[in-house]
Amino acid sequence: MAAILVAQDLSAVGGISLSAAVPVLTAMQYEVAALPTSLLSTHTSGYGKPAVVDLSSWLPAVFDHWTRADLQFDAALIGYVGSVQLCQQLTQYLSRQPLDLLVVDPVLGDLGELYSGFDQQYVEAMRDLVKTADVILPNVTEAALLTGRPYQPVPDLRATLTALQAGLKPGAHAVITDVTREDRxxxxxxxxxxxxxxxxEPRLPGHYNGTGDTLAAAIAGLLGRGFSLTRSLELANQWMHLAVAETLAERRTDPRQGIALAQMLRAILSLN
Ligand code: ATP
Ligand code: MG
Known part of the structure; x- marks a missing residue:
């Protein structure tokens, strides 16, 4: 079993980010270290202002303890981090780990806007963090922010990806995660x-919370299991389609809840 460190926010209600990554990676037979970078009562989309616990003084103590306990990880997935200082602390801690794979979902914004609380200094910190990654998973907005190119909902993919690659180490890959092509x-x-x-895969009606986080967990898990980049992206997108279809079919009473994961987990288990 490989050990994977997943660092991102934990929202108690809403079924996204860490709450989605842990079952996905557990089903893929990883030992998962689930590190919340921030604690929230709910995610930030539709519930009003959540109760938030800032974990920035706890996290350095975690890294110290893990170093004393001689914990080692084979792979890591980084999602929402939240502060410049924490980006730097994570980069430093991970540089001392014998990682075979580092996947970074450079969570910065969506729909052309930075998420609230982030500024240009944070974008710079994320540019430093992605330099250490093997694979990065920006959405179209994050690709624009990382490269300094103006945001366009339908960007020039070749130019944007080339600019993203220039900010990565040799052999690393930039993957844009919310690209629309015709009806897909x-x-x-x-x-x-x-x-x-x-x-x-065909786009299904509606907008869902947590799709980007779940996709990132699936891609990181598949790459860590040795699947090629192309195969990992094919399978991860097929699984996401299953998850969104299941969410639609369930006719949820609370649309704020993240996507349904049971069908996707079934597909993952049948792969094992
Ligand atoms: P985030 O906004 O959380 O950062 P993102 O912008 O990177 O995520 P999303 O738009 O959430 O990306 O899409 C991620 C993946 O989820 C897509 O590549 C696709 O596989 C799946 N997905 C999202 N929305 C739909 C949809 N309406 N129908 C089918 N699949 C979807
Ligand atoms: Mg998005």
Whole structure:
């Protein structure tokens, strides 16, 4: 069993981020270290202002303890971090780990806007963090922010991906995660020859919370299990389609809740 460290926010209610990543990666047979970077009573979409606990003084103590306890991780997935200082602390801690894989979902914004509480200094810290990654998973907005290119809902993928790749270490991959092509939604990246590749599934009606986080957990899990980038993105997008379809079919009474995971977990278990 490989050990994976997942660092992102934990929202008690809402079924996204850490709450979604843990079952997905557990089903993929990882030992999961679930590190909340911030604690929230709910996620931030639709419930009003959540009660938040800032964990920035706890996290350095966690890293100290883990170092004393000689814990080692084979892989890591970083999602929402929240502060410049914590980006730096995470980068420093992970640089001392014998990681085979570091996946970063550079959570910065969506729909052309930075998330509230983030500024240009935070974007800079994220640019430093992604330099250490093997794979980064920005959405279209985050790709614009990381590269300094103006936001366009339908960007020039080749130019944007080329600019993203320039900020990564050699051999690393940038994958844009919310690309629309005709009636499909999926991921775009550059192959070895610099050509844009796309995998996706039919877009289903509606907008859902937690799709980006769940997709990132699935991709990190598949890559860590040795699947190629292309195969990982194909499978992860198929699973996301199952999850969104299940969410639709359930006709949820509370649309704020993240996506339904049972069908996706079934598909993951059948892969094992
Ligand atoms: P976030 O906004 O959480 O950062 P993101 O913007 O990176 O996430 P999303 O738009 O949430 O990305 O999409 C992530 C993945 O979820 C897509 O690649 C797709 O696989 C799936 N997905 C999202 N919305 C839909 C939908 N309406 N129908 C089908 N699949 C979807
Ligand atoms: Mg999005």
């Amino acid at each position: 939604i999926g991921c775009a990246w550059l192959d070895e020859r610099g050509a844009v590749q796309f995998v996706g």
